[in-house]
Amino acid sequence: MLEAAFSEIRNRTYEVVAMGFDVPKHRLGLNDNGNPLKSHQMYLNNTIAQDARRLEFKINQLFGFDGMKTFVEFDLDQFN
Secondary structure, three states, X not given: OHHHHHHHHHHHHHHHHHHHHOOOHHHHOOOXXXXXXXXXXXXXXXXXXXXXXXXXXXXXXXXXXXXXXXXXXXXXXXXX
């Protein structure tokens, strides 16, 4: 009984931290109430999309693309 209460308090604390820092619950070992699509979407928004933007910038910079006529942009639409 005491262990279950402690587990519930810990999980609620993790949820508050996740909300406060905009961290996906799955990164803290929590589930999103059986909604894997929500976790997947948050992972894409918080991880892959940011990495893609960083790579786009570096590739454009490396090849000297002007960003108007010639540029590199990753198509992440398939993930939505």
